[in-house]
Amino acid sequence: MAVDPRDIATLTPKFLSTVFKHFKNDIPDSNWDLKLHLAITMVRGILQRGKHKTIEKQQKLLAKAHIPSPPSISIKKAIVPETCRSQAEDIMAGLLSGQEEKVGWRWKEDPMKQNPIKGEWVEAKNRKKITSADRVILYIHGGAYFMGSAAQHRFLIQRVAKAGAARAFSFDYRLAPQSPFPAAVVDTLAAYFYLIQPPADAGFDPISPKNIVVMGDSAGGGLALSIMLVLRDAGLPQPAGAACWSPWVDLFHSLPSIFSNASTDYIPNGFVNKASPANPIKDYTNVKERLERVQYYAYNSALSIPYVSPILADDLGGLGEIFITCGNGERLRDEAILFSHKASKTHPEVFECKKPGVRAFPPTKVSLNIYEAMPHVFQLFLFHPAASNAVKRTGAFIRKIIPEPTNDSSSSSSHSSFSSIYSNSSSRGYYHREKEVSSIKDMNTLKQKQSSTSLQEFFDDEIDEDMNEDGEINNFTNKHIDIKGNCKRTNDMLDEGTLREWANMLGKFPDLKLHPEFMDV
Structure with missing residues (x-):
């Protein structure tokens, strides 16, 4: 920062x-x-x-900010072709058909599209020496959707890439409020298409979706989950999974930790910037004027769209495997917890989609790690043991869902080409763990393929909990981890009553009489 x-x-x-x-x-x-x-x-x-500061000044300052990378890290610049963005626009236009008024602006005519989507490849120079798997992380930076850049987050990206024995592609999506929703989603989808359908001069071969993990922090974590929903709903190939640090999935700020954890987090009650062309609100003491647009990222009418607030999707099943990390002291904690329960359908009576005409999907496999006493995106504080532990656990997850290649037939089928995956869109959801890991014996084989001793403990830990005593896939794993990175307890579940209460809170702004601090300047 x-x-x-x-x-x-x-x-x-x-x-x-x-x-x-x-x-x-x-x-x-x-x-x-x-x-x-x-x-x-x-x-x-x-x-x-x-x-x-004005939003424009803050954006300019953060766009240039970065910590120099060590000589062991390779950085290569890239440009995402406009053809990828056009393809992404067509997909989003179809998904948002009939919701143009809710979106609130002519997003296809955004003048900011004249700026190309700039990206960069980040990887350890010795990556190919330590792994034969081509793991790719599509990293989406955070910053409340209106600030930040790929370069600013490079110091985190390079560590995750190293821990996961992967290469990472990060990019600068259009920022709000100049380019509200769905601009960031479109640009993220374009970056994904760039990876799986690169132009001839890209310098790399098409990457199978099963070799990609979508990852992000905060708003970037929310975007990662939004993209998973977009791909599912459009019937397109999904990545192997998603890794999210403190994902922002509820733009209504509906749940209790937004206020109960205010003292143990650094997130302010609301992002307020000096009046400017991008932010014309001049009088922040005028509650009515403030409430007309609570978030810079999207108009109030659009906040209920699932691709804005993923937790509001009718059904969060049918997605690739998801790994979520949050701090027990952060303000977004409860939405991370509720999203994990809802996606994995821990309580079908609460979360199973029963709306007429809405397709019900099978549960999504979710691993949730909650770190004691930690604030929002605590991985920023690299000096802390919990931060380095979270990076290692994320790397272990990436290695687990994209294992080292083997010579058997099951491996060759699991690394099929993009075209064959695309043609079989009915298989979206990709319960690849059931296909790639069919028995405990296969899991033990995968364990032996891990080249890093420091990650072995985390890998073993995750594998051991992939199946229950009956040999069935566990769709939900919840670990509580102390400040030193040690797992304190596993598989705590919220009771049905609390989950139902939280689910009923969603999609509503906080009561200003009970929480006047929500509108504090």
Whole structure:
């Protein structure tokens, strides 16, 4: 994250106050050490000071920000062809047919389309020496949909790519509010098409969807899940799975942790920026004016569209395998938990789709990791053991769902060409684990293929819980992990009553009488 020197000057008193509070044991969470306490104070302060900047200035600052990569990392620039974006537009136009008024603007005529989609390949230079599998991560950066860049997140991307023995492709999608929904979804879908249908001069062969993991943090995590829904609903080949860090899936801010975890997270009550051409709201004390557009990313009328708020989809089944990580102290915790339960249909009586005319899909396989005391996207704080542990667990997930190739027939069939996958769109959902791993013996073979001893523990851990005692696939795994990265307990499930209560909260703005802080400037 880029830091304005003036922000540091302003934050210095906050740092001193934090140190004083810490040694007085006035800590939002007793598990925080001083270093983490100071880091969260810094990020919170920078975001709160965003109201003094225009969106345009903030976007420009963050677009250029990045931490230099070490010599062991290869960075190659790329451009996603406009033909990929045109194809993505056609897909989205079909899915959004009849909802043009809800979307709220002429998105096909967006002038920002004159700017090409810029991307970059990130990988360890020795990747091919340590793996024979061609794993590809399509990484989508976070930033509340209106800030951030691929370069800014490169310091995280390179670590995940290394942990997963993969190469990563990240890109700069169009940002809101200049280009609201569905611009970011279209650009993400275009990047996916670029990977599976590259032009002749791209410098790489078409990549099988089964060799791709879509990944993102925060808003990028939400986009990753949106794309999974888009591909499912359009009948197109899905990737092997998705890895999401603190995904933002509920743009209504419906659930309790948005307020109950305010003191243990750095996310502000709302993103407020100085009035500018991109953000014409001049009087933020005018509640009515603020409520007409709560989020920069989408008009209020569009927030209920599942490709904006994925958790609101009638059915979250039929998706590729999903790995979700969140912090127990973050404000988006509850939506990550509820999404995981809803997608895996832990309680069919609550989550099974029974709407007339709406197709019901089989449960999605979901692994949820909740880290004790951690805030939103805590992986940013690389110095902390929980952050490095989360990166390793994510890498283990990527290695697991895209295993090392074998010489048997089951392996060759699992790495079929894109054209054959595309022609069999009825198989979308890809329960590839059932096809690629048909027995405990196969799982043990996969374990032996792992080349990294440091990741072996996590890999074993995940494999052991892929099946229950009856040899059936577990669709939901929930791990609670302490601040040192140790698994405290596994497979806790929320009770049906709480899940039903939370599900009934979705799609509604918070009660301003109960939570006036929602509109704080």
